[in-house]
Amino acid sequence: MKWLLTLILIFCSNPIAAATVSVSKLDDERPKTFQQPAMPTASTSNLFLQASPAPDQDAAVGIVSWEKRTRAKIHAVLSAISLIPHEARRALEILVRDVTENGYLPVSTAFALLVAAGAAAERSIRRNRLNHWDGLEQYLPSLVLSMLIAPLYFIVNLPPSVRLIAGSYLLLFVAYRFASALVDHVAPYSVRRKLKTVIGLSLFTAATIMVGDVLLIDPDVVTAIEVLASCVILMLVMRLTWTTAGRDAAVNTALSLYIVGAWILWCLDARAFFWLSVYPALLPPILRSITRVVQDVACRKLQIPDSNSRTILLVRGGRAFVLALALAWLAFVWETDINFPGHNIPLVHQALYGLLRGALVLLVADIVWHLAKAAIDRMLAQQSLPSAEPLENGEAEHSTRLQTLLPILRNVLAVAIFVVSGLTILGQIGVDIGPLVAGAGIIGVAIGFGSQALVRDIISGFFYLFDDAFRVGEYIQAKDYRGTVEGFSLRSVKLRHHRGPIFTVPFGELGAVENMSRDWSKTKILVTVPYDTDLEKVRRIGKAIGQALLADPEVGRFFIEPLKLKGVEDFAEYGIVISFAMITVPTAQQSFIKRTAYASLRKAFQENGVTFAQPTVNIGGKDSPEVIAANWEHQRAKASGQANG
16 A cells, blocks of 8 residues: 555655645635636537537537546646645634634533543443444444434534534534444454545545535635545555455456546546446445344344344335435436536436436335235245144135145236336336337237147136135146146146156146045045955944044044945955945045055954955866766767757
């Protein structure tokens, strides 16, 4: 930093020395200068406008006028640097004269001492208690200081000049204390002191510029003070850039060039372009800091969850408030910056203010979207939580219905907010959205004819949901697709097969849907027993197993009707086919319940001597005599019949 400061001093030494020669002459002419009206800088351009030249001539005249104005400003600033000590002494004399001549010295001294005592107390409290505070308490000393200074400022009768000067510096001093508290809260420890220095010097320069008119300081001298202070701030920011750990030299070089470019825009009095270049660098860390502070206060101090609507409203509202202030300041700068290109062109004026209003529309849309999204996500999270007790039929139906419709509602809401915001922004910047809407309708009709499958899928999905054909978590079968419904989009449904694969099926391809999880589910178990089995005994065994499963704490709550014997289903080749059945609520434990019932039946049959039928094959050896005699008689009768025939 020392070499940079040296180069600046060498660069400024020659103009300062040249301007020192004319100091006495300028001092003699100073009273006349204050009485003369300000020379309009745009008089030359007004003359050209009256002549109504061609557009190319307008651009050339504007460039020449800007070049002359910039050159004159540079010479005036360089000449005014040497006048800074003289103007400072003269301003101090004016201030002392206002205080002493009207008998305000005791009051002003007491006011200054009280303010100094309050500032010292605030600093002492901050140093002694800062390590014990983590949150809004860090801003409490600055808030108390401002609440004490404000009544004191209005109660004490001060001279007009002192009142204006004290008000300017005190206002920016309180702003600096709040900014320091914010830096201590969110900035890394290694850069806090440097950031505070940059902020303090910037606010002090702003206060000095504000009191320049009160003390009748030459505007060129005020501009010179502003430029010199900006040089110091530039050096501090450059030092902060290069001393920050975690970045390589290429990134630091790019940031340095970016900062120098913004500083040049400031020096050339292109204030609108300057703020446009500064916003990308300042707004992201400021917004991150606001988010961090608000979330910390909401979660740690107020005990409000992150997903709560109040937290989201505070976070997004705080960010929107900062962005709105930035947009308002940019509008003010553009309105007061006569050097901004196209300042006097109505079309440019309308377009820029339309963009600013469009940005405000985006901020409102952002808040609405995040609030709606958080509410939907919170309801989905509540519905997906496992319940300790089985839900009633109405409650279960309501839960699955919400899990089905809320994701689609979220997507539709996102599209609606996007479309409405886009059309509103286009209307704000002067675009006639009537033909746009009509053209969108025509394009929609063309898309409908060109992509009939897409339209069919969307409309079919709408009617499937309208008919409540299936919901998230239900097991369905449609054509060759079967599985558990995991989610929806506008045109398709996702089915998870019981073996693991997931099918993404367009609604138009589903056709008739078989829902296996609606209201209740009936499970049948087929068992084959020998023909000599006692069916009454089997019935009692089935009833006992059903009561045991019903009393089981793990699966009993899922039963509507317990397991019981339904009767004989069929007579097979090697036994009697009997069936058991049970009715349960739709649950993911259905397969587990069925396997448990199978295991219980096998164990109970073994304990009660009931066997399962098994296929048998009889294999014989030599024929018995009776069989041989019967075969001989059969063959003889057959032979005699053939002879008679």
